[in-house]
Amino acid sequence: MTATHAVGIGSVKPNADWAYERAPMIIYWELTNACGLACRHCRATAMPDPAPGELTTSQAIAVLDDMLGFAAEGEALPHVVMTGGDPLKRPDLAELVAAATARGLGVSLAPAVTPLLTREKIFWMKEIGVQAISLSLDGSNAAYHDGVRMVPGTFDATIEALDIAADAGLSVQVNTLVTDTTAADLPAVYELLSRHTLMQWSLFFLISIGRGSELTELSPGEAERWLLWAQRTGREAPFRIKTTEAMHYRRLLGSALLRAGKSWGEVEQHPMSRAFGIRDGNGIVFISHQGDVSPSGFLPVTVGNVKDTSLVELYRDTELMRSLRDPDQFKGRCGVCEYRKWCGGSRARAYAWTGDPLEADPLCPYQPRTTVPAQ
């Protein structure tokens, strides 16, 4: 099961000019919640067979047409990450990828590692126009990884798929779950990945929703310690290291720039700062297998359904989406934090803990300065 942290596929580059109020940079589309795995942290609480009400092929193609409304002539379109469940469970997957690419939409896939993910299927993905795939690796050995994925043999199959994807010329992102029981294994996972070819490693800091509510998040202090480790490791790593639902990783970048002598104005103008502001509802939108639209798969508040309302309208104009793009509406520490524009905290974790997506991110221990430093 990959849906839990299929965020930020490696082929999607940060774009400092992207107007998040007009268009998401990445559309996560859960084509189905059918999946052959039953992972302990599954956001989608996936099942072996498709659920009733899954979008039909013609409904899905209508959604692709609708996505074109995000860009005016000559503007870049969002990137579509087709996830699940397991997108390989959709019999019309090739048709949907072809329809997306024909419309100028870049496509990545987040397949589950099951017997469906064969060498032939991975090369087929490249042939039909998929740009990148993400694979989940939650431990440095079979005991750790298969213990999370709940299917023996998944670890070996994941490493094999990683190498085949590189052979096929696909960009690969590896996603790793970070919880209080898995964090200590991160250095070993890094050592393992360093011996393979990938574009990006994403550390997904658990949010307790779906089956993930059975696992335990790190404490804020531990999270900070591992983010600092990731920052140090990332300086030498042969691939990019990013985080998912631990936006305060960006605060560490900002504070490192300040320590290096940059002014606050220079930090705000840093090419990464605008792109780093991407977060649930602000550069990201999620479509469920039944067409429900929410700010992300981890923030399960529905703003409407693509069967009866334009995705463009739901993203741009609904009250929740607008509030998530306005850091001045954030509450608690996030509401007064000098980093709120390009960090902003995990809105999904705020919601999971408090029921209010505008509240402070409980995983961040930072005490804001409350005033912007002098230029």
Ligand code: SF4
């Ligand atoms: S307080 Fe909120 S906005 Fe500030 S660094 Fe922490 S998570 Fe980010």
